[in-house]
Amino acid sequence: MSQHDCDCATVQQVATGDRAILPKGAKTIPIYVMGKRYEVPETLTIMKAMEYAGFKFLRGAGCRGGICGACPTVYRKEGDYKLHFGLACQTVVEPNMYLAQIPFYPANRASYDIEAIEPVAESVHALYPELFRCVACNNCTKACPMGVQVLDYISAIKQGDIARAAHLSFDCIQCGLCASRCMGELPQYHIAQLVRRIYGKYIQPKAEHLRKRVQEIESGKYDAMLENLQKMDKAQLEKLYKEREREPDMAPLGTWMPKDTQYL
Amino acid sequence: MKVTYYPGCTLKTKAKNLEDAAVASMAALGVDFQELSRWNCCGAVHSLADDDLIHHVAPVRDLVRAMEQGSDKVVTLCSMCYNSLARANLIMRDDPVKRKTINDFMDEEKDYSGEVEVVHFLNFLRDEVGFDTIRAKVKYPLNGLKAAIYYGCTLARPRNVAIEPPGGTQLMTDFLEAIGATPIHFADAFTCCGSYQILANPENAVNVAAGILDCAAKAGAEALVLSCPLCEFNLAKKQGEMIQSGKISNNLPIFYFTQLLAAALGLGKEACRFDLNEKCSAEILKAKNLAVEAVAGIA
Amino acid sequence: MPINISDKTIKREFIDKVAYLSGQDIYKCFQCGTCGGACPMSGEMDVMPRRIVRMTQLGLEEAIAQTKTCWTCASCHSCTVNCPRGIDLARVMEAIRLLTLRKNENMVEPSKLPGETVKEMPQIAMVSCFRKLTS
Known part of the structure; x- marks a missing residue:
């Protein structure tokens, strides 16, 4: 069916894009978005529920898969003083939750030349001296939707342990909720990113097999093969693909070897 | 004997000589x-x-950590950490209203009410290791090293956390005598x-620090012994x-007390870490033929 | 320097706040000056701690704000342990500092410190300085 054949007015409406359509018989619950009450299906995530309610995300939505950090939400529950945090695309709505999106929170990122930086904690201290305003209130860790021990990695940086901080902050998705709650006004996630960059570039052991492979590529080992592939027509490529050697699905680890090993 | 110690941030970078010497000496x-x-960082000031x-939450969180791992005592090396942890501990032990507020705020942690004892390493050496034991284990006594005793503020003030009765320097005096050094008392201790x-x-x-160095030198000190990395920075690193600027005329070698302990016990370079002090520290030991192995090879 | 005192110059609220934050009875002070004598930083201060206490008793908020005394204080507690009247003057200094810091004002700007200075400083210098001199 080409586009011209489509008569949109007569097509039965289903869920399109991110706009959720209420399934038959689904129960709705009340939620409060920035103080206004909406009835939304109880099974939806906050993001879908807001779209159901008519909100359109121009910013503050990204991967919708819980990894880009664009859609942090802060909410409270009825009769509970505590603040709760989550990603709108991952957190399922609850009855009577009060929520607001924090799509962006101001946090300064220091500029540095990663090629020239001295890979020691003091370099991080110099770029982010506000580190030393941390009061260990732990609001950062409480706010993290990824369960990162933010206070612990900040402590590790202050203690000069870059490797530990890099490991502790590995799951950070840069949503900024830590910075939004920080009493010392630290941009934790930017500091952690710098630490991971220093760790990756200077401290983490280099992958020897990767270095060798890059060397092989650069020495032209695969050039002839690639040129040959580029010259093939579609039929030849299809044939080559169909006849390729393939590891059996259930082959025990490390037991299978292809017959042609010239490019290994 | 198993003991938990709290190092503090600075001991992990700028004051490794304070920590390394203590750990090796204990071994x-x-x-x-x-x-x-x-x-986490103790907060340094109360x-x-x-x-x-x-601002009491940081030290209290550390004490909760000590309690969590089953320690009823935590030993500190850095004077500022000692002061900060000990004073926060007193609040949690003695002030029910503040204790409740702090415990309520830290709702993600176990409630704490001063179960852990905060002890400075000097007190630990006197009370649990014993100066007599140390004296018996000294291999290379620091004979003839005239060392000024410097407590600074945080070991001595306020009174409720002072490591010994106000105005006294008996603890450091006895310690230095146990390792064979000659304690020098001076007005700015x-x-x-x-x-x-x-x-x-x-x-x-810098003006204030220079005054202290001058006072120690005039009292006949050839070196000065302390336990705080910030004092070390102001009194040693700023000497140049x-x-x-003419504020002092000569270098005065500065040592962490733990380094002198390690040296007296006959421990080597990696334990004493005199390489991390200002040059004059190793020089005076060499000139006096003390801690020979620990200073060998330090330019 | 003559000081004029009247209903208009005495900032009652300031006196009360200092008393509340410090927990100290500043009227106990009888102006002996032991605090300044014991203070290692007094040589660097523009106004002695004794006078700051007197000015606090008189509620001279603006005049105190013109001095650098509480910003030169190193919180060493020498005054506290030496005061014959039992005033914890370190707490009074802290209270006066906080009345400024709590307006979101900094006396040291962490972001403006030269990188080289931060690199050479022990961590406890930064932590303590920011705690005492930033908001």
């Missing part, structure tokens, strides 16, 4: 000296306003080194600047 004396497995409880003003008003701090 030599048969003490199982274990670092607290999880800890908050003095009645309504400002948030409790005078503040300028502390954090080294960052805000460096000239003021002081000499240049």
